[in-house]
Amino acid sequence: MTRSKNLAKWLISGPPLLYLIFFFAIPTAMMAFAAFRFPGDYGGLMPLFGADPQTGKQVLLVNSHNWHDYLTLDNFARFFQEAVYIELFIKSFGYALLTTLLCLLASYPLAWLIARSPKKWRDLLVLLVILPFWSNFLIRVYAWMIILGPQGYFAKLVNTALGFIGIAPQQFLFTPFAVIIVLVYVHLPFMVLPLYANLEKHDMALLDAAQDLGASRWQRFWKVTWPLSLPGVYAGAALVFIPALGIFAVPDLVGGTDGIMIGNLIKQQFLDSRDWPFGSVLSIMLTLSVLLMAGLMAVLGRGGKRNAL
């Protein structure tokens, strides 16, 4: 009985486990390892295997005597020594943080409205939030290229307005402004959904009680609704912040030279400079940042719940 149960367990979990070990775990481990290697003569990685000069057979070149010719910490040293990389990380953090804040600002009233709507309306209102998000990512970015483009109605309208105070003409496409607005656009549903899921569960009697006790509208929000919604806020923040931090296509298409982020630097190291070890270091730094933020959000999320109860 226990043997056949064990067999069933492996038959069910084995195939996806093997697939993901092969096409996720091993590649990820390879990338982590690459951060400690040297670049090859023509880019990529310096090979660890090669022909033995005597026998001509393929052998492992690295051994306990010569490992320092193959493994190094220099790639990490380079990251910490050159200010420009740290600066780009800080800038990308700033963009992702601003995106998260703007998403939160836009999502809160919407999530609240949906959560307070009659039950039969809620699914439809939620679907209306998700729907644009199901259309291709590049199309959503492209739509903003049209809107922000220099010949478009938006640029002309805003520049006419700005003309009166003498700061026109301004460019909108290929600026950090374009990066932020598009990042907000493509990540908005990730904030609305967890926030709505949280707000839906709130007990409205608490707000009535607060009102009876003389709380103003602002106090009711700040002392009751907001602390109770913190777990949703942190969940949404993690869902927006993490992908926004690593994105490269948005800055690539609408950011211009000022708008680039970590993702663009990583892509450039892999494809243009072909310095894979350094690209791997940047990837590891990105991963560590993401893990740090995810851990922070998880801890804050729990704390938020505790504070609220």
Add this chain to the structure above:
Amino acid sequence: MHSKQSKWLWAASLLVYAFLYLPLVIVVVYSFNDSRLNAEWVGFTTKWYGVLFADDQMLTAARNSLLIGLVSSIFATFFGTLAGLAMYKYKLRLLPILVLTPIAIPEILMALSLLMFFVALNFTMGYLSIGLAHIAFSIGFVAIVVRSRLQGMDESLVEAARDLGAGPLQAFWRVTFPLILPGIIAGALMAFTLSIDDFVITYFVAGAGASTLPLQIYSMLKIAVTPEVNAISSLLMLLTLALIVIAAKIAPGALRASH
């Protein structure tokens, strides 16, 4: 409800809905604009759809995308359903980590590690590497949908079947499977959309010759945007809308389960 407050709430929410939809409406409207520039409205035309259907590269890319989407979503649904079942039934440590991390990390990390992996294996990159990568990132999404469907299932139905003499396999095929089928279908549709839409991972593992719709659109956006992009975008939106309607018909509530 306090009417003044809800008025503000409605106004703010309508603004956000407008923000969500306006860009997509603009793409569709401009796909009928009789001008090479996406700037001012000149007049109505359907010629960009004509240009699109005469563009062999675009049509090949579209066919590739559909084919890769179809094949990879079948495999992803198989692996993902098993993963969802395993995560629901057994206390496992490694599998949930492997299933959920690809969803949580920035896409570029998975893309580059797969690039390194294929290069290290001397694997010629092309449609096969794209498909293998698409399966890998879709498994998690399918697993989550299937698991949430299992969690919503009434376990006593399976027990009843067992009491009536059904073996574990029979109970699975006759009771569990039909009950979670809507979730599996929803997961499959999701894997299909994810594959058709994916740009980042495809971009890195496509190799030199392979092309998919997102790669084709990306290169157009980088080089020369013509209203042909509006036309293909509008058609893609129509396709996604159709998929959602199908999903809602087959598996009501599946859309909610998937997000």
